[in-house]
Amino acid sequence: MAYDLIGKDFTPPDVVAKVTGKAKYSEDFRVEGMAFCRIYSSPMPHANVKNIDASEALAMPGVLGILTADDLPPMPAPNRPILTNEPRYAGEPIYVIAAESEELCMDAMEKVRVDLEPLDFTVDPLQSLYPGGPNATNGGNVAGRGPEGAYVKETKWSARDFAAAGEGELPMGPAETEWAYGDLEAGFADSDYVLDDTFITQGLSHHCMEPRTALAYWQNGKCFVHASSQSQAFPVPFLAQYIGIEPQNLVFIAEYCGGGFGSKGTAYPEQALPAHMSKKINRPVMMRVTRVEEYNIGSARPGFQGRIKMGFRKDGRVMAVDLYIVQENGPDVGMNDYISAADALALVYTPENMRFRGIPVATNTPPRVPQRGPGQNQIACVVEPLLDKAAAELGVDRLDIRTINTPNNGTLYGPNKGKVTSAYLKESYEMGAEKFDWARKKSRSGQRDGTKVRGIGLGSAYHSAGYYGFDGLVMITPEGKLQIHTGVGNLGTYSHSSTSRVAAEVLKYDWDNCVIVRGDSRKHLPWNLAQFGSNTSYTMTRTNYVAAMDAVNKLKEIAATDLGGSPDDYDIGDHTVFATADPSKSMTYAQAAQRAIELGGKFSGQEAPEDLNPMTAGAVAGLAGQGLIGVAKDTLESDGTPPAFAAAFMEIELDLETGKYEILDYVGIADCGTVLHPAGLDHQIKGGAVDGIGLGGYERHVYDPQNGLPAATGFNASRVPTYLDVPSTMTTGAVGIADPMNPVGARGIGEPVQGCAAAALLSAISDAMGGHYFNRVPVMPDMIVNAVSGREQSHGPLQVNTF
Amino acid sequence: MSVVTFDPEKDPANPPVGGGLSRRELIKSVIATGAVVSAGSLLGGCGSGPGETQTAVGGVERLISLNINGKVRRVDVVPHETLAMTLRYKLGLTGTKLGCDRGECGACTILIDDTPIYSCSTLTHSVRGRAVTTVEGLQAADGSLHPVQQAFVDELGPQCGFCTPGQIMTSVALLRANPNPTREDARQALAGNLCRCGAYDHYLNGVMRAAQEA
Numbered sequence A: 001m002a003y004d005l006i007g008k009d010f011t012p013p014d015v016v017a018k019v020t021g022k023a024k025y026s027e028d029f030r031v032e033g034m035a036f037c038r039i040y041s042s043p044m045p046h047a048n049v050k051n052i053d054a055s056e057a058l059a060m061p062g063v064l065g066i067l068t069a070d071d072l073p074p075m076p077a078p079n080r081p082i083l084t085n086e087p088r089y090a091g092e093p094i095y096v097i098a099a100e101s102e103e104l105c106m107d108a109m110e111k112v113r114v115d116l117e118p119l120d121f122t123v124d125p126l127q128s129l130y131p132g133g134p135n136a137t138n139g140g141n142v143a144g145r146g147p148e149g150a151y152v153k154e155t156k157w158s159a160r161d162f163a164a165a166g167e168g169e170l171p172m173g174p175a176e177t178e179w180a181y182g183d184l185e186a187g188f189a190d191s192d193y194v195l196d197d198t199f200i201t202q203g204l205s206h207h208c209m210e211p212r213t214a215l216a217y218w219q220n221g222k223c224f225v226h227a228s229s230q231s232q233a234f235p236v237p238f239l240a241q242y243i244g245i246e247p248q249n250l251v252f253i254a255e256y257c258g259g260g261f262g263s264k265g266t267a268y269p270e271q272a273l274p275a276h277m278s279k280k281i282n283r284p285v286m287m288r289v290t291r292v293e294e295y296n297i298g299s300a301r302p303g304f305q306g307r308i309k310m311g312f313r314k315d316g317r318v319m320a321v322d323l324y325i326v327q328e329n330g331p332d333v334g335m336n337d338y339i340s341a342a343d344a345l346a347l348v349y350t351p352e353n354m355r356f357r358g359i360p361v362a363t364n365t366p367p368r369v370p371q372r373g374p375g376q377n378q379i380a381c382v383v384e385p386l387l388d389k390a391a392a393e394l395g396v397d398r399l400d401i402r403t404i405n406t407p408n409n410g411t412l413y414g415p416n417k418g419k420v421t422s423a424y425l426k427e428s429y430e431m432g433a434e435k436f437d438w439a440r441k442k443s444r445s446g447q448r449d450g451t452k453v454r455g456i457g458l459g460s461a462y463h464s465a466g467y468y469g470f471d472g473l474v475m476i477t478p479e480g481k482l483q484i485h486t487g488v489g490n491l492g493t494y495s496h497s498s499t500s501r502v503a504a505e506v507l508k509y510d511w512d513n514c515v516i517v518r519g520d521s522r523k524h525l526p527w528n529l530a531q532f533g534s535n536t537s538y539t540m541t542r543t544n545y546v547a548a549m550d551a552v553n554k555l556k557e558i559a560a561t562d563l564g565g566s567p568d569d570y571d572i573g574d575h576t577v578f579a580t581a582d583p584s585k586s587m588t589y590a591q592a593a594q595r596a597i598e599l600g601g602k603f604s605g606q607e608a609p610e611d612l613n614p615m616t617a618g619a620v621a622g623l624a625g626q627g628l629i630g631v632a633k634d635t636l637e638s639d640g641t642p643p644a645f646a647a648a649f650m651e652i653e654l655d656l657e658t659g660k661y662e663i664l665d666y667v668g669i670a671d672c673g674t675v676l677h678p679a680g681l682d683h684q685i686k687g688g689a690v691d692g693i694g695l696g697g698y699e700r701h702v703y704d705p706q707n708g709l710p711a712a713t714g715f716n717a718s719r720v721p722t723y724l725d726v727p728s729t730m731t732t733g734a735v736g737i738a739d740p741m742n743p744v745g746a747r748g749i750g751e752p753v754q755g756c757a758a759a760a761l762l763s764a765i766s767d768a769m770g771g772h773y774f775n776r777v778p779v780m781p782d783m784i785v786n787a788v789s790g791r792e793q794s795h796g797p798l799q800v801n802t803f
Numbered sequence B: 001m002s003v004v005t006f007d008p009e010k011d012p013a014n015p016p017v018g019g020g021l022s023r024r025e026l027i028k029s030v031i032a033t034g035a036v037v038s039a040g041s042l043l044g045g046c047g048s049g050p051g052e053t054q055t056a057v058g059g060v061e062r063l064i065s066l067n068i069n070g071k072v073r074r075v076d077v078v079p080h081e082t083l084a085m086t087l088r089y090k091l092g093l094t095g096t097k098l099g100c101d102r103g104e105c106g107a108c109t110i111l112i113d114d115t116p117i118y119s120c121s122t123l124t125h126s127v128r129g130r131a132v133t134t135v136e137g138l139q140a141a142d143g144s145l146h147p148v149q150q151a152f153v154d155e156l157g158p159q160c161g162f163c164t165p166g167q168i169m170t171s172v173a174l175l176r177a178n179p180n181p182t183r184e185d186a187r188q189a190l191a192g193n194l195c196r197c198g199a200y201d202h203y204l205n206g207v208m209r210a211a212q213e214a
């Protein structure tokens, strides 16, 4: 379908502010009378706070107040506590102290006496599952989110479970979650090749460039929070709950955000700290967060210890998979990565028969929250190199073993036979193979040049990519402008604008006459889903579509009322609504907006549909009488999971003496339906690749098992990829086939573009090494050197916290 | 990325500014010109009472003049204060970002004369008499964007934008030193500027476009 705006590049309205330094992030605001507060965080991985004596500190001139867990209401799980008397990881906030200056806060902290009783701790799930092993929390060692909500309990496996596994194998005691379909034994019996491996995927910190600094103050009963948030509308009710107020009394300002990657998707407990402190001391409070604090409270991706058995038919078809994942889940309910990983495996490789078992185990490490492709990207790192192993064993092309297993539009996957709205992973591979010149490049596999050897890799990843049921809101002003109100946040994808353009497209508006209204809850924003889960492109194109369609209908109704005939007799174009049979019978959008104000009722927002979320209803009421309102809840059809797939190809030159490699070529292809914004998509594919290279080959998330302290908190120690670690140019593309369940055919993409790059890197490294398979990520240069020289690795097969 | 240290006392070409005024006059002028932002208290032990600003700590003059974006700004600076904090909290120049405050990321990059430095790891006192340029100082008087800024808009350089001012400052310094860099030159020059969003490819496109169009 030909569009005027969709699929075209444009200059997003926030980009100039980003290059001039005018973009204001949370730490860039100043408020008259602003005080500062600082977090005192636990120096121990697990402890009971016996006593906090702040009397001396509070007597210091300029010290304004202290907040401890006792001052705050308890938060029901799955919320995390805002402050705690049982710190469960090194760095968990115990108290905050406010003073006239930040330095004074730190001086005051020296005078606060905190009496901590150290408790048992663990940074290794298997250690915790062992009989008599330490529990990460006083409530138990297994915590998660089940069908009935959050749970925490104690689970120990038997010594027999451990002994039965054998040396270097994953013990597999009773699971917390399991499902199966088909006949596993028959599947393996029908297989020509069966592999059975353990694996490790390391946890990972998000390392957002902007620490989650927050500023809060109270005015006329409302609480103002300048937050570092990747989402705008969605966090409001949740942060209001953390603060203890009604959502309509929270002014939430999040126009810019310096990266979230899932960790700032919705409200997080620390975001409420300056609000509580401000209330207590009756001053605006800025809480700056340091790099180390960002590492600690900024959460992390869960790590996996696992075992996978896969059976292949001789043409490469996956006949059976038996998967067990022990998930390192941080100190509380964490994230269901392990369940999502199994779900992804079932969809991406469509095994004929499959069983999944898994258990989330608490550890005294930072909380686990979603991180780009939570579960899906870890499992891509596990499975893709194994496909190479099977392909070599069976003599099948490495591309063919992938495309023979890909899902398609008719696929019914997993134990529930789930549908997808559409799926073009195979086409993504085909497009990538052509751009990369797979047929020619694969012949370079293993080519030597001195100590250097070529490796050619490929891989894919998946994430679900959209939801439905949220609200859209637009207004045509009497000046003839289109205001597109969006509750989409600013996480750097420009999707606040690319999804808004759908409303302009539907109303046939010139983009120059459109204004995107966003970034501050006072601006009358609709209830939109958060910017997580690769969903925005699908979810909020739908909301903007229905809102714009509502505006179109109202334009026609107003024209029919004033000019005669029925609404169906009218059409729109050139910012006018006109009679199809007689275009001279017309009125401009500006005139219609003026008429909407005069007519009142639903036309200008005095009345609103009953199915709107209260946030949207409030926004409509706030705009009432100012123009022609288009507002609706998305009740469009949505049948099946909208998927996002990405496929990647990579060529590397690996130095066998150093274990270092140069990435010579990278091609990333997205299957995200209609492309909304080509430059934005290009950014996602390339940025995802950088992130994936970090996931596969660089980043460290390590805890010292003796003391439970982090060993890699900063950018350098954790080895975030730099310009020099990634190719300086990359190639991108998109299949671009419209999805039938979205009004403009769009689906999301942000997450799998990381996983596919990690998978392609691991595949390329293995290829350069003649098919050597590392059963863990990241693959570090020392592991490569050890493998090349036949030395034993410095870690055991299931060991975690390795460097 | 080089970290430059200056010792103005030993650098007669760049004497500390403000020597001609008495301390009291300087304080008055600071207040009159509004160089001290009104946001109540400031960070970094900048003193909590009015009396304290008049005290020289450790014999180091606290009221100093800085040459920021072509203008002389008078400001009260404690000896251990970093330039990033002075810019952000004393002078209201919040375009300079703090990603790590420990010399690892480059978000705080500004120019001292033509050299890009990490302002989080530079003491304010050490740049007296030097030309400090921040991202706010790049636009022309008529508001038009610097060629690097314009190229970063045209190439959609930023994602979240938090590292962008730092990327721009390093790029500006590169193009001043080398107006015709290769892509590899640019990559090497920018290696001290991290981008967690992974916008590296787009930034390099921006630098190359700016070089072409300048």
Ligand code: FES
Residues within 6 Å of the ligand: B097, B098, B099, B100, B101, B102, B103, B104, B105, B106, B107, B108, B109, B118, B119, B120, B121
């Ligand atoms: S903030 Fe200065 S280098 Fe990171």
Ligand code: FES
Residues within 6 Å of the ligand: A209, A258, A259, A492, B158, B159, B160, B161, B162, B163, B164, B194, B195, B196, B197, B198, B199
């Ligand atoms: S654009 Fe987000 S850190 Fe660079």
